[in-house]
Amino acid sequence: MKIPATMRAVRKLMPGAGLQLVSVPVPTPGPRDVLIRVRAAGICGTDYHIYTWDAWSQQRIKPALTIGHEFVGEIVVCGSEVHTLEPGMRVSAEGHVTCGICKFCRTGRGHICRAVKGLGVDCDGCFAEYVVVPEHNVWRVPSEVPDRHAAVYDPLGNAMHTAMAASLSLRTVLIMGAGAIGLFAVAIVKVAGAALVIVVEPNQYKRTLAAEVGADVVLDPASDDVLARVSDLTDGYGPDVILEMSGNPKAMQQAFRLLGNGGEICLLGIPAGGVQVDWAEDIMFKGITIHGITGRRMFETWYYVDEFLLRHGARIDPCITHVLPFEQIEEGFALMRAGTCGKIVLEFPI
Ligand SMILES: [Zn+2]
Ligand SMILES: [Zn+2]
Known part of the structure; x- marks a missing residue:
């Protein structure tokens, strides 16, 4: 597959409210990363906070930054050290990038890693046509799970982690x-x-x-x-x-x-x-x-979400109230402000 040089991305270009839809270079994956072409993405409350530039965003977010962390897409390029994945696989990803070597990571509790980095918070996220994610974070999506469900593994995982506690x-x-x-x-x-x-x-x-x-x-x-x-x-x-x-x-x-x-x-x-x-x-x-409760247990929660989506996925259909073209993200934020939506999923051209 031919990868273009540039892509469209929803970015916070400078401190202050609002976001911009701009053209930026397609990122290059490192040796242990994959480049994913985004198919669909969920808008999270976190994205809304960054959009409105609330007190949390002001101290956490360092523009310029592409936001977004809930998505499904297709792998298009694998780094030279990636051995378990290949182009063409449909995947989602854990948005918390952990250090892998601290006390918590080494005892199976990466969700409370103290050096955790957030996709679309501390590094460029998925409200773009392409996103780079470490191999370790990638989650393969069963073919039976439709994109609109696969786009929300992350928040469904939050709910799952909370409930299963x-x-x-x-x-x-x-x-x-x-x-x-x-x-x-x-x-x-x-x-x-x-x-x-x-x-x-x-x-x-x-x-x-x-x-x-x-x-x-x-x-x-x-x-x-x-x-x-x-x-x-x-x-x-x-x-x-x-x-x-x-x-x-x-x-x-x-x-x-x-x-x-x-x-x-x-x-x-x-x-x-x-x-x-x-x-x-x-x-x-x-x-x-x-x-x-914070984040999702890696990757126990993801296995639970797989089982849930495979057998009971239709149950979350009423929760996903809007599917919008990603260019209309402002409309999504307006719905969130008005409180007249459940989960909003953005669709990308594929
Ligand atoms: Zn989220
Ligand atoms: Zn760690």
């Missing part, structure tokens, strides 16, 4: 927040055998999606008495498991209040600042277990 089978599960990852989590916990799935979400559009994906009960924190309803639904005990996907300090406090004695709470949503929790009443006396 707790014991779900025949448990009552509450999911706080129904953004794209919360919605994926609903589908996952249903498949994993939860007895009852309650979703708490303030946005009407997202509540409707949560019900479509299979939530048994969907509550609006603005109009429902969440404490009373959840207590009724769980015989007064509170849920066995809470997946915190909102990152909203008020919702997080409520989650700790709602969780039943001996319960498990898995925290994925990232709050902008500190969150106050009553340690004695809501953690110690209740004897709960808190799981802090």
Whole structure:
């Protein structure tokens, strides 16, 4: 396959809000990297943060940078030291590039590597016609998995990692927040055998999606008495498991209040600042277990996502509400701002 000299890429060219669609040279893979032609990519909340240039982006992002980290594509070039992959393979990739030699990497916990680099955060990402990824990070996609599903391995993996941290089978599960990852989590916990799935979400559009994906009960924190309803639904005990996907300090406090004695709470949503929790009443006396979740386990989570997509992939169809040509990424950000979308997938010319 002939590789062109230049490609289109969505880049942050300088500090400040906004992104530019520009022409840049196609990157050259190093000896242990592959060059992938992108077929489809998911827009993540992280991309939206970089687009709006929030406080986190200002201290983390060093322009110029091509953003994006959730994708599926086809390998077009392999570096000279790449032995397990070849051109033509359809692949996704783990967006966390780990050091491979620290204490955490060497004990199978690369997701908490302290020298981790993020694709589309610390190095050029996938909102471009081509992207370079280390061989170690590449994940081969089964042929039965369509592009729109394969593009979201990464956020589906976040939901999977969070859900699988707790014991779900025949448990009552509450999911706080129904953004794209919360919605994926609903589908996952249903498949994993939860007895009852309650979703708490303030946005009407997202509540409707949560019900479509299979939530048994969907509550609006603005109009429902969440404490009373959840207590009724769980015989007064509170849920066995809470997946915190909102990152909203008020919702997080409520989650700790709602969780039943001996319960498990898995925290994925990232709050902008500190969150106050009553340690004695809501953690110690209740004897709960808190799981802090970041990224995906490499690569245990990816095997789970494979199994899920192969056998239950159709369940996430309602979560993917928009598929747009990648040139229309601004429209995607507008939908995210309005809160009238689930997951948005960008399509590239192939
Ligand atoms: Zn993401
Ligand atoms: Zn490491």
